[in-house]
Amino acid sequence: MSLGKNAMDNRRIPFSPPDISELEISEVCDALRSGWITTGPRTKLLERRLAAYIETGRTDIDCETPENTARFTSRVVCLNSATAAEELNLRILGIGPGDEVIVPAYTYTASASAAVHCGASVVFVDIQKDGDPVTHMPEMDYEKLESAITERTKAVVAVDLAGIVCDYERIFGIAERKKNLFRPRGSDGTPLGSLAACIQKSLGRVAVLADCAHSLGASRLFHEGKRRCGAIADFSSFSFHAVKNFTTAEGGASTWVLPPEVDGGEVYRMFQLLSLHGQNKDALAKTKLGSWEYDILGPWYKCNMTDIMAAIGLRQLDRYPALLARREVVIKEYDRICDRLGISHLCHHVPGSDSSNHLYLIRVPGISEKQRNEIIEKLAGRGVATNVHYKPLPMMTAYRALGWDIKDFPNAYDYYRNLITLPLHTKLSDDDVAYVCDSLEAVIGETRA
Numbered sequence: 001m002s003l004g005k006n007a008m009d010n011r012r013i014p015f016s017p018p019d020i021s022e023l024e025i026s027e028v029c030d031a032l033r034s035g036w037i038t039t040g041p042r043t044k045l046l047e048r049r050l051a052a053y054i055e056t057g058r059t060d061i062d063c064e065t066p067e068n069t070a071r072f073t074s075r076v077v078c079l080n081s082a083t084a085a086e087e088l089n090l091r092i093l094g095i096g097p098g099d100e101v102i103v104p105a106y107t108y109t110a111s112a113s114a115a116v117h118c119g120a121s122v123v124f125v126d127i128q129k130d131g132d133p134v135t136h137m138p139e140m141d142y143e144k145l146e147s148a149i150t151e152r153t154k155a156v157v158a159v160d161l162a163g164i165v166c167d168y169e170r171i172f173g174i175a176e177r178k179k180n181l182f183r184p185r186g187s188d189g190t191p192l193g194s195l196a197a198c199i200q201k202s203l204g205r206v207a208v209l210a211d212c213a214h215s216l217g218a219s220r221l222f223h224e225g226k227r228r229c230g231a232i233a234d235f236s237s238f239s240f241h242a243v244k245n246f247t248t249a250e251g252g253a254s255t256w257v258l259p260p261e262v263d264g265g266e267v268y269r270m271f272q273l274l275s276l277h278g279q280n281k282d283a284l285a286k287t288k289l290g291s292w293e294y295d296i297l298g299p300w301y302k303c304n305m306t307d308i309m310a311a312i313g314l315r316q317l318d319r320y321p322a323l324l325a326r327r328e329v330v331i332k333e334y335d336r337i338c339d340r341l342g343i344s345h346l347c348h349h350v351p352g353s354d355s356s357n358h359l360y361l362i363r364v365p366g367i368s369e370k371q372r373n374e375i376i377e378k379l380a381g382r383g384v385a386t387n388v389h390y391k392p393l394p395m396m397t398a399y400r401a402l403g404w405d406i407k408d409f410p411n412a413y414d415y416y417r418n419l420i421t422l423p424l425h426t427k428l429s430d431d432d433v434a435y436v437c438d439s440l441e442a443v444i445g446e447t448r449a
């Protein structure tokens with residue numbers, strides 16, 4: 001399609017609308033009519049289906065058979081956000097005041113704020129200059145990560161930004177090399193404290209946490225074969241927020257991969273307790289005739305997923321492989337125009353690594369922050385909504401107040417300065433994609449003129 005025609009058609013390209021079909025709508029109506037709208041059978045089924053997907057890559061496994069129910073139960077816990085998942089991951093690890101959690105400077109606040117909620121100190125680490133040399137993803141500078149680990153470090157949070165999986169083999173290698181500095185916490189005698197102490201002792205090194213908010217379905221090749229996000233790090237957190245590839249409106253999930261001496265069923269039970277007031281019976285169990293009595297085991301939190309949210313997720317999961325495939329088609333078109341215009345972009349699919357195609361980040365060589373903002377405004381003038389992922393955390397008021405300064409993170413600033421995120425979603429028609437490409441070419445041409 002030619003630019004002349006496109007430029008005149010008053011198109012509006014939103015940045016990331018949810019893709020909700022009649023299937024999700026009908027499942028939500030069924031949930032509403034079922035008489036059970038909070039955490040219940042749909043949430044439990046979604047947990048099992050997500051576990052099956054993470055292990056096998058398949059979304060069509062019948063997780064209601066007794067065999068698959070046994071196989072996939074208590075492996076994933078669904079919650080009301082990734083932020084809650086991250087916080088509960090840290091709490092189950094027993095991380096709190098006096099502990100340090102290492103987080104890349106280049107990420108969304110939730111990667112860091114969860115540690116702050118637990119009373120721990122965040123330690124930011126800069127990214128590699130221009131990101132990973134192959135994918136261009138703004139990954140941590142691993143040498144800096146290694147030297148940031150101290151006797152107080154309890155966890156490192158890696159962020160699979162845009163859906164591209166970090167180099168976990170390298171991160172685990174660093175954690176192992178630094179294990180002589182690791183001081184596992186002791187048990188305080190409570191069930192949570194005992195579980196946390198058992199996990200820290202069995203890991204014997206800083207915990208590796210994956211912020212998988214963007215990366216459901218992404219995978220990376222390891223020595224022993226391909227592994228999907230959720231089955232890589234010690235603990236992982238997913239986001240099902242409305243702008244994510246896979247949505248439950250708000251929502252999230254945690255998964256864990258722990259040494260055999262840690263009882264996975266116990267970890268799952270602790271997530272249930274932490275997410276539901278520390279109450280030893282959930283709402284479903286309490287409604288059983290004569291079963292009213294319950295205990296409160298800890299003064300904990302409230303961040304469970306409802307069956308209405310899970311209803312959206314069940315039908316999204318049916319559609320997920322097709323949604324990922326459509327995103328990949330859009331990415332290929334964007335790759336083509338960016339390569340032609342000499343614009344650096346993320347490489348979502350490279351040997352040994354397949355992304356979940358969540359965000360398309362581009363960096364325009366040689367432009368200033370001001371010129372970047374002008375490009376965003378000009379694209380907006382043509383109806384194309386773009387975004388910036390991310391303004392580094394040391395530039396934000398909350399983290400500046402904690403003493404962080406962007407001057408100490410030159411690679412993060414440099415990456416952000418000329419970065420634009422293009423609209424990438426499944427509501428884009430082929431025509432829309434051509435329009436975005438044409439608009440980008442025209443606006444970049446004006447900037448370079």
Ligand SMILES: Cc1ncc(COP(=O)(O)O)c(C=O)c1O
Nearest residue numbers: 081082083108110213239240241
């Ligand atoms: C990298 C990253 N981590 C965590 C989150 C938090 O997700 P949620 O909104 O589900 O808490 C987001 C949200 O956009 C994110 O982008």
